[in-house]
Amino acid sequence: MGAREVRLRIAHLFPELLNLYGDTGNVLVLRKRLEWRGIACDVREVHVGERPSFSDVDIVFIGGGSDREQRVVCEYLLEERKELVSYVGDGGVLLAVCGGYQLLGHSYLMGDEEVQGLSLVDLYTDRGSPRLIGNVVVQSRISPQPIVGYENHGGRTHLGDGVEPLGSVVHGFGNDGLSGYEGCLYRNVVGTYVHGPLLPKNPGVADWLIARALERRYGDDAVGRLLVPLDDAEELEANRVMRERLT
Amino acid sequence: MSVRSLIATNLGRLTHWALHDVLHRSGSQLPGRVALGIDPGFLSHVRAKVAHGLVVVCGTNGKTTTTNLVAATLEERGDVVLCNRDGANMAAGVASALLPLRRADWAVLEADELSTIYILPHLRPTYLVLLNLFRDQLDRAGEIDHVQDVIASALEQSPETTLLVCGDDPLSMGVAERARERGTRVLAFGVSEDLGLPTDRVPEARFCQRCGAELDYAYRTYAQLGAFRCPTCGFGRPTLDYAARGVTVDREGVSFALVKKRGRAERRVRADFGGVYMVYNLLAAATVSECAGVDAACLQRALDAYDPHNGRLQTFVVDGREVVLNLAKNPTGLNQNISLLLADTRPKAVCVLINDNYNDGRDVSWLWDVDFERLATDAQVVRVLAGGSRAHDLQVRLKYAGIPARCVEGVADALSSVQDLPAGQPLYMLTNYSALEPARCELEKAGGPHGRT
Numbered sequence: 001m002g003a004r005e006v007r008l009r010i011a012h013l014f015p016e017l018l019n020l021y022g023d024t025g026n027v028l029v030l031r032k033r034l035e036w037r038g039i040a041c042d043v044r045e046v047h048v049g050e051r052p053s054f055s056d057v058d059i060v061f062i063g064g065g066s067d068r069e070q071r072v073v074c075e076y077l078l079e080e081r082k083e084l085v086s087y088v089g090d091g092g093v094l095l096a097v098c099g100g101y102q103l104l105g106h107s108y109l110m111g112d113e114e115v116q117g118l119s120l121v122d123l124y125t126d127r128g129s130p131r132l133i134g135n136v137v138v139q140s141r142i143s144p145q146p147i148v149g150y151e152n153h154g155g156r157t158h159l160g161d162g163v164e165p166l167g168s169v170v171h172g173f174g175n176d177g178l179s180g181y182e183g184c185l186y187r188n189v190v191g192t193y194v195h196g197p198l199l200p201k202n203p204g205v206a207d208w209l210i211a212r213a214l215e216r217r218y219g220d221d222a223v224g225r226l227l228v229p230l231d232d233a234e235e236l237e238a239n240r241v242m243r244e245r246l247t
Numbered sequence: 248m249s250v251r252s253l254i255a256t257n258l259g260r261l262t263h264w265a266l267h268d269v270l271h272r273s274g275s276q277l278p279g280r281v282a283l284g285i286d287p288g289f290l291s292h293v294r295a296k297v298a299h300g301l302v303v304v305c306g307t308n309g310k311t312t313t314t315n316l317v318a319a320t321l322e323e324r325g326d327v328v329l330c331n332r333d334g335a336n337m338a339a340g341v342a343s344a345l346l347p348l349r350r351a352d353w354a355v356l357e358a359d360e361l362s363t364i365y366i367l368p369h370l371r372p373t374y375l376v377l378l379n380l381f382r383d384q385l386d387r388a389g390e391i392d393h394v395q396d397v398i399a400s401a402l403e404q405s406p407e408t409t410l411l412v413c414g415d416d417p418l419s420m421g422v423a424e425r426a427r428e429r430g431t432r433v434l435a436f437g438v439s440e441d442l443g444l445p446t447d448r449v450p451e452a453r454f455c456q457r458c459g460a461e462l463d464y465a466y467r468t469y470a471q472l473g474a475f476r477c478p479t480c481g482f483g484r485p486t487l488d489y490a491a492r493g494v495t496v497d498r499e500g501v502s503f504a505l506v507k508k509r510g511r512a513e514r515r516v517r518a519d520f521g522g523v524y525m526v527y528n529l530l531a532a533a534t535v536s537e538c539a540g541v542d543a544a545c546l547q548r549a550l551d552a553y554d555p556h557n558g559r560l561q562t563f564v565v566d567g568r569e570v571v572l573n574l575a576k577n578p579t580g581l582n583q584n585i586s587l588l589l590a591d592t593r594p595k596a597v598c599v600l601i602n603d604n605y606n607d608g609r610d611v612s613w614l615w616d617v618d619f620e621r622l623a624t625d626a627q628v629v630r631v632l633a634g635g636s637r638a639h640d641l642q643v644r645l646k647y648a649g650i651p652a653r654c655v656e657g658v659a660d661a662l663s664s665v666q667d668l669p670a671g672q673p674l675y676m677l678t679n680y681s682a683l684e685p686a687r688c689e690l691e692k693a694g695g696p697h698g699r700t
Contacts (some may be wrong), residue, residue, distance in 0.1 A: 002625030016453050020390070025647070032647050066390040072459060134609065150610045196612050200643045234646050238639035 006226060007040035008058040008213050014073050015045050015063070018100060021150070023063030025197035026095065030059060036195050037228050039214075041190035054087040058213040064098025064195065067110050072076045074103055074115060081118055088120050093188045093213045097198055101183070101191035102155055109155070121186045124162030129154070131172050132173035135246055136194055138182045140167030148242040149196035156192070159184055166192050171246045201242065203235045255286035259346045275335035288592065290338070290369035293345045294354075294602045297329065301354040301370060302407075302535055305363055305398065306378025308580050309528040310336065312559055313378060314357040316532040319549035324541050326352035334557070338365040345371045353539070361392050368404035374538060375402065376531050377409045380418035381470060382616070383577040384608030391418060399425040406430060411534055413437060413527060414484050415472040417452045424457075424482070435535060436534045437474075439490035439506070441466035442525060443585075446473075457482045467521050469586075470579045477516070489534040494526055498590055501526050505533045505543070514543040517551045520560050522587040524579075558678075558687035565662055565694030566595030569673040574684060575599075576607065576679040578616035585621050594627050596668060598661040600635040600678040600686060607680045623649035629668065632661050635682050658689040660667045 005236035012027050027043055036039040046052045054060065065221045068201065077084070088094060102108040105117045117124070138147040147167060156176035159165060166173065166183025173191070174182035183192035190209065192198060199206040207227060214222040259282035263274040282289045294301060304314045313336040318330040329351045331344035336359040344356060358366050360380070367375065377398065380391055399422050402408060412423040414435030429432045443466075452471040455462055460479035467473035476483030491503035493515070502517035503526060516529055518521075529550070536546045555561055563570045571588075575581040588597060603609045614637075622628045622645075633641040634655040645652040655661045658676070665674050678686050 019616075021610070022612035022615030025612070028615070028647050066392055067596070069454075150612060152610065161254060196610075196640075199613055200615075200647065201640070234639070234643050238643045241639045 005040055006038075006218065007042065008034055008054055008210070008217065009042045009044060010051060010059045010061060011044050011054065011057045011076075013045055013052075013060065013062045013100075014048060014065075016047065017069040018063035018065040019071055020064045020066060020096060020193065021152070021195035022197045023061075023097060023195070024039060026063070026097065026199045027061055028174065029197075029199040029203075030061075030210065033203070033206055033210060033230065036230055039143065048072060052080065052083070054083050054092060057087070058093060058217055059209060060087065060092065060094040062094070062096040062100030062103065064100055070099045070103070071110060073117065074117070077103065077118060082118060084118060088187060088189055091188050091216050092213070092238045093209050093216070094120075094190070095198075095209060096191045097195050098153060098193055101193060104184070104189065104191045105157065121184055121189060121191060121193075122163050123157055123184055125157045127154050128156045128177070130170070132172065132177050134172055135146040136172030136174070136182065137170040137243055137246055138167040138172075138194060139170055140173070140183075140205075142166070142185065142190070142208040143202055145202070145204055145236065145239050146170055146243055147194055147198070147202045147205060147245070148199055148239050149194035149201065151193045151195070153193050166190060188216070201229070201235060201239045203232045248291060249286075249348070251523060252286045252289055253325070255282040255289050256293070258285060259342070263343070263346060273333070275331070275333050275343055275504070276337075276339045278341075278346055279339035279344070282342050282346060282441055283339060288369060289342055290345070290366065291371070294370055296348070296350045297354045298350060298540060299326070299352045300373035301356070302374045302376065302539075303358045303363070303366065303370065303372045304378065304531075305358045305360050306376070306413070307360070307381040307383045307577065309378045309524060309531075310334070310357045310614040311557065312525075312555070313376065313528045313531050314355055315555065316528065316546070316549055317535045318353075318355040319347060319553065320532060320536050320541055320546045321353050321355065321539065323545035323548045328352065331356055338364045341366055341370070346616040361397050363401035364397050365447075367401040367408065371405045372408050374411050374535060375405075375408050376535060377413065377419045378423060378527065378531055379413055379416045379472065380422075381577055381579040382613065384610075394424045395422045395425075397428075398422045399429075402426040402431050409434060409538075411436065411531065411538065413472065413531070414487050415468060415474070415527075417471055417475050417482075419458065420482075420484065420678040421456045434488040434534070435485045436489040436530050437487045438468050438494060438503075438526060438530070439487055439492050440494065442468055442494055442496060442523060444468070444496065446470075453480045455480060455482050468526075469583060469606065472527070475502050489530065489537065491526055491530045496523050496526065498592075501529065505530070505537070507537070514547070516543070516546060516550070518553070522583055522590070524583045558683040561687065563694045565690065566666070567670040568665070570662075570676060570694065571673060572676045572678070572683070572690060574680070574683050575677040578613050581617045581677065584675075584677050585618060589621065589625055589627075589696075591673065592627065594629050596630040596632065596665045596672060596674045597622060597628055598632040598634060598655065598676045599641055599672060600657075600676065600682040601633075601637045601641050602635045602679055603637050604682045605679040607682075611640050614641060617644075619645055619648035619650065629672065630665060632664055634661060635678070658686050659693070662693060695697065
């Protein structure tokens, strides 16, 4: 047995600004699922004005905020773009929800004004009417169960050629209400409109993110060694109940 | 009154009679809808029959309680008051409440925040009370900025209305600032001392809405309410026109002295129920009473007689066990309820019922903004139950807070799930909007209301 302590670091970007839909729940789920497996976990909150380094970070989380808050964040993050690009290029794990998802792309619309995004993933977002609101079910290859959650977005997100969606919409609207796809999956980046929050009722997605982070930090065999199965009876029951209600 | 509004009134009343006396159904919405359908200007016409003044109460939490208290206070003076006591608070509900009687002294009306734009421009009330703004029902109400815009526009179209605002709330003050710039007269109420209470997580408004800097607080009372000030642009709590001083919040209830600007301490106000949020409801009611020239003794008499019968902090006794029912429909409401039940030092069980019907908001992600972790660390919380149409979401949330909770089908199941606990251990039942009335009816049948002593 190696004496080395196993530890993952989560960077939660701008928790005080991007927290519209219970987003801290995603970070709580990641932390608990690491701790339940005996893996140490640091959560580092990154606030506006700080200059974050992502070199020792294993999972980055970006939530959604109101337009006003999202703009503050975006202007600031553009200055840190290089850091994020190399993090993603290096296989860094990143989960971005709602507004955070829109920030990943080349641009999005705020009112009628086009705002430059981070261009981490080849996608862009324009606006449509009405807002796409409601429960959503998505079939995705990264989750053994269909993903269930809630969506509420005016934006319509369009993926570039060759960008894989997170999954196919079984119920609800997804990226643009037309393509039948929801979210994006690029390297170890997951972007999605699904909140609720995303991870509690979709433990498969949480464990996929944790698995990618473990592989990157501790090698390919780390998942088999460290990602021990948990009793997810409550999570899976909550997932099943919503799926049965909706489909 | 025009012929059209006369017809609207009579057909509205007829609808009420048909619903209420013939069909035995609630007449809180449809009669008003009929009246507004016949006479779109019904609210502007009907206001003439109210002799002394109209009060509209809005804000995320506390509307129904504050509205009922103000109405009861005016009635203690002997005034004739029209009021939507049951909380039907959209334009149709307000119109329904204004149908009865040929004349009244006052109208006291609860209004949904987003409905103010349909109500204020026509009703042009004497006072609008803005209690607070919290994150609530994001799928329906949208972001808080939008709610603020709507209330500010409503005020702009009702220039004779005085805004009575909670000066401690940066989000309500955001509305007040805008309204003041457009000519609205604003009076602020608030708590003028540090209560020294543990404060909950702030989901909202840590940053100045004017310039984006982080707000400084001399103290916070709960959620984002307190003595706030922006260090950069100076946006902050105004000088309070009506302040609560000498505040007590404990197991026996709440009390404070109302102090007018440049005035001496007035008579104390005391209620034997509620936590710190109730101080604000009472303070708002006391402020309206002052403005309406009602003697403070009337408010106290109304408080002493206050027995809501509407599930807001209502106590029942079922098989010898005290069951406390209360509404908790957003993170702030639930956090306040958690503070309240933790202040009860007896061992206790807690049951939370969360539905996701349209009027609850279908999005339950807000459960993750509630500090359920506080229940996990308190040894006196002996059992936690999760119910409602989103019981399983709640159970997962509680699991990650470190609480193994059992799912229950409903009130009856919850009651039998605590039967093995000693009868001296109360059951706190917290529900969101649509779960409240069914729970109240079931508890009433199962046991009986418990007179406060």
